Amino acid sequence: MTGSEWVATLSLDRGRGGAVVFLSLFASGVEAASDVTMTGAGVTIRRNVAAGRGQLDLVVTIDTDAPIGWRDIELSFGAERRRVPLAFEILGRASSGGWSAWPGIGGHLI
Amino acid sequence: MRAIWSFWSRPHDLFYHRYWHSARTHYLSWALSLGEAQRHYVDTSLVTDEAGATLLVDRLGLPFRHVDTSLEALNRDGADPQWWVLGKLSAYAAQTEPFVHLDADVILWKPLPARLEAAPVFAQNLEHFEFEDQSLYRADGFMRAMAELGGWLPEEWHHYAAQRRNAALCCGIIGGTDVAFLRHYASLAIDIIRHPQNAVVWERLKVRDNILVEQYFLAACLEASARRRRGWGTDPLTPGIECLFQSSAHAFDPAEAERAGYTHLIGDAKADAAIAARLEARVRSVHPALYERCASFCAEAVKGAA
Incomplete structure (x- = not known):
């Protein structure tokens, strides 16, 4: 059963298919999470054992064919589950929503 | 030709804001997008919802010639905010004369x-x-x-x-x-x-x-x-x-x-610190009145949060 939605802050919330992304969650008590999952297919989360008080570090491996778009992160605290909605985005290789090459299109003209 | 922009605030507030280096960068991009486009297209129009109009027009003072809050219907209808493109599509569907729709991260230098x-x-x-x-x-x-x-x-x-x-x-x-x-x-x-x-x-x-x-x-x-x-x-x-x-x-x-003569801060370019700094300098230099409104609004927001 998923508990109430819970606003946690994130240090990094985007990553591309085929990438390994380091992600930190910051929220009171987050380090006590026993399990962390992400909605949707194509993502593996490994918890970093060095989590500190109010901080949980994760290593996120994204499959190259993982569907793009925003994902929820769900954390278990015993029987309770909490969700951070729309917390992480998987980007496409090149798109209006995902390309990051400097300087964008004509960014050097600013 | 009418130049139009759209802004459905709900997806932005929920998650789309994370694309941007900061809220300030987002505001400055709006200022530069409108400020430069209106040099070429006098007839400018914003299609948005009530919260979007409050932010962009009332608070930031962006001088659109027309403001249409018909996107409020998306909020009333409970439209799924993950379909952020509904704001853009609704704006296209509302037009009655030749137009160019610009994303807020697009600058027309010519x-x-x-x-x-x-x-x-x-x-x-x-x-x-x-x-x-x-x-x-x-x-x-x-x-x-x-x-x-x-x-x-x-x-x-x-x-x-x-x-x-x-x-x-x-x-x-x-x-x-x-x-x-x-x-x-x-x-x-x-x-x-x-x-x-x-x-x-x-x-x-x-x-x-x-x-x-x-x-x-x-x-x-x-x-x-x-x-x-x-x-x-x-x-x-x-x-x-x-x-x-x-x-x-x-x-x-x-x-x-x-x-x-075209800039589009596509995808992660919006989050780039160097581009954010260039936006800051450019808007301050060429659109000082808009820059002051953005800066004042950001200062008020910080004060209010403290």
Whole structure:
């Protein structure tokens, strides 16, 4: 059963298919999470054992064919589950929503 | 030609704001996008919701000639904010005269070329995807879910997909003189998103294929229109449309962008610290009054949060 939605802050919330992304969650008590999952297919989360008080570090491996778009992160605290909605985005290789090459299109003209 | 922008505040507030380096960068991009475009297009219009109008017009003082808050209907109807493209599509569908729609991260340093302003339909550039790599345009998975779950798509989509077309159109800018076509396309795209038969498909797919519905479907509609008109862009590989750039590769070429006088802070460019700094300096220099409004609003927001 998923508990109430819970606003946690994130240090990094985007990553591309085929990438390994380091992600930190910051929220009171987050380090006590026993399990962390992400909605949707194509993502593996490994918890970093060095989590500190109010901080949980994760290593996120994204499959190259993982569907793009925003994902929820769900954390278990015993029987309770909490969700951070729309917390992480998987980007496409090149798109209006995902390309990051400097300087964008004509960014050097600013 | 009317220059229009759209801003559906709900998706922005929920998650789209994370694309930006900061709220301040977002505001400054709006200021520069409008400030530069209005040098070329005096008739400017914002299509937004109530909260969007409060932010952009009341707080930031962006001097749009017209402000339309019809996107408030999306909030009243409980439209799914993960379909952020509904704001853009609704703006296209509301137009009654030739227009160019600009994303808020698009800067027109020059007016559009005459060939675009005279075109029935234009966009930023053609994009082609490989069927072996559908990480962006998830065409096959989309069709599979539609077929398995009894979803609804218009004939234009079915025909285009059956031909295995892989062309789409990047809509950093979109517009034209054939307003009837643009309204028809946008209305059909909205129907796809909101069709009751498709709710179960979106649940299966989980992620919302905004770019598929906006950009791939635009190409499908153009090809269908070309088939019906027999002579208006009949090449199936380049449906009847003018583009500012020949391709994505041309768009990302700094020399091409400079020739076109065009900036689009596509994707992660909005989060880039160096670009954020350049935006800060440029708006302060060339649009000082707008800069002061943005800076004051940001200062008030910080004070209010403390």
